[in-house]
Amino acid sequence: MNQEPVKPEETTVIKEGAGSFTGLADSHTVEIIVEGKPVSFQFGKELKQAVERIKPDQQVEFKYEEKAIEGDATLKQLILTGITKSEAKKSDDNSSEDKALPDEKKIDVTLEGEKEQRTAKLVRGDGYSMYMFEQFTFDKEKNLLYMNVDPRFKVRIEKRTSDFNLDDLMLKGKAELERHGKVTRLKESGIVGTMKGSRLFLMVQDKTGTYEYIVKELDGSGYIFHVDIPQGEAADGFAPLAFATLNTIKNQ
Secondary structure: OOOOOOOOOOOOOEEEEEEEEEEEEEOOEEEEEEOOEEEEEEOOHHHHHHHHOOOOOOEEEEEEEEEEEOOEEEEEEEEEEEEEEOOOOOOOOOOHHHHHOOOEEEEEEEEOOEEEEEEEEEEEOOOEEEEEEOOEEEEOOOOEEEEOOOOOOEEEEEEEOOOOOHHHHHHHHHHHHOOOOOOEEOOHHHOOHHHOOOOEEEEEEEOOEEEEEEEEEEOOEEEEEEEEEEOOOOHHHHHHHHHHHHOOOEEO
16 A cells, blocks of 8 residues: 655744834734835734834844745745844944044033033943933943942943833832832823933832832833932932933943
8 A cells, every 4th residue: 555655844944034114014914124125024912012112114123934825835924923123233442333422422401490511421331322421420340320429329221122021121120119118100291301201110219219210212222220319419410410311322
């Protein structure tokens, strides 16, 4: 008796690509311009949050698989398995981008209701640069920005990939701040000044001071700012100067 040959199992091949994100075609389809041509990709609910974080015309990197459409072997359905915003490549000391950054620049800051410009100098952290006012010192090894007159006033900077999970970060932020007291999450309408537009703003105030856990997207990457503002004479000026500094962050 002749037996039919056993067909080998199909293996899933994951491919990679890059392009310009156009937007949602429908609730489960995105369009990406790849090598000058619009291409449609299907996605499942596990990628919903990642897709919603990407804005039109942003550069993206993605992974996908091809599935044959039954009845027509020439057609392929493209299924996304992962997508992230493209991050700026880390530059070395000799790169043209790095050289283009001036050593100093004027930064707008509002103090006691008055808007003014102050000179800030360029400093570099782990994968990013920013412009810091003379009132601060920056510890590159610890990614720590603190006031010269009182180092208790400080911000620890934590860089994340662009596809961070906001729900996970909220849980971590609450766990970090709860030792100070009851945690409050500020709504968008309650976030003022240079931290407006933050994806997450958690805060605790007690008799010792104010403590904050802020998540914000800057230059295509996510950043977490762990902020300590103790009671003291420097409290009023610290936040406006520190937050103006943080808003100058650029990926390196």
